[in-house]
Amino acid sequence: MLSKKDAQILLEKHISDPYHLLHAKMVALAMQEYAKRNNKNELVYYITGLLHDIDYIKGDTEPVNHGKDSAKLLKDLNYPSEIIYAIQAHVPHRTGIKPKNNLDFALIACDEISGLIYAYSLMRPNRFKNLKVKSLKKKFKDNNFAAKVDRELIKLGIEGLNCELSDHLQMLAEVFNQLD
Numbered sequence: 001m002l003s004k005k006d007a008q009i010l011l012e013k014h015i016s017d018p019y020h021l022l023h024a025k026m027v028a029l030a031m032q033e034y035a036k037r038n039n040k041n042e043l044v045y046y047i048t049g050l051l052h053d054i055d056y057i058k059g060d061t062e063p064v065n066h067g068k069d070s071a072k073l074l075k076d077l078n079y080p081s082e083i084i085y086a087i088q089a090h091v092p093h094r095t096g097i098k099p100k101n102n103l104d105f106a107l108i109a110c111d112e113i114s115g116l117i118y119a120y121s122l123m124r125p126n127r128f129k130n131l132k133v134k135s136l137k138k139k140f141k142d143n144n145f146a147a148k149v150d151r152e153l154i155k156l157g158i159e160g161l162n163c164e165l166s167d168h169l170q171m172l173a174e175v176f177n178q179l180d
């Protein structure tokens with residue numbers, strides 16, 4: 001049986017870096033909101049977002065087997081195949097696994113952009129409070145800002161969700177407004 005509590009314990013067993021813990025929470029909250037808006041399983045979406053980078057065990061650099069190591073760990077723990085597939089599909093350049101459904105595309109759409117929004121929050125006195133879509137869109141279009149964020153991957157996710165960038169950013173601004 002899946003639970004947020006067990007997933008959080010698993011995450012904290014493997015990840016100790018404060019940024020990656022916050023990133024996991026951001027993506028989990030965004031995924032949960034996508035599930036809610038699309039009448040999908042909120043728990044599955046939340047846990048997928050929470051555990052998507054669980055193989056970031058050492059440091060800040062992307063692990064060579066990112067997505068593959070996460071999948072192996074979660075498979076060994078009997079996590080649902082849909083969660084494992086989505087986690088592999090969020091890094092198709094590493095795993096060769098292509099996104100195919102709403103869960104997969106939502107994770108792709110929410111992952112990288114959460115990093116961009118986090119970087120932007122560091123520049124603001126109110127951090128995540130009252131984020132404006134216009135400002136977020138401007139940062140998204142500025143390839144020099146948070147340069148490591150893969151904007152093409154984000155676009156793939158958004159297109160797979162049949163969504164507009166502005167609508168995606170509006171939802172994320174609303175979700176992240178609850179963060180400290």
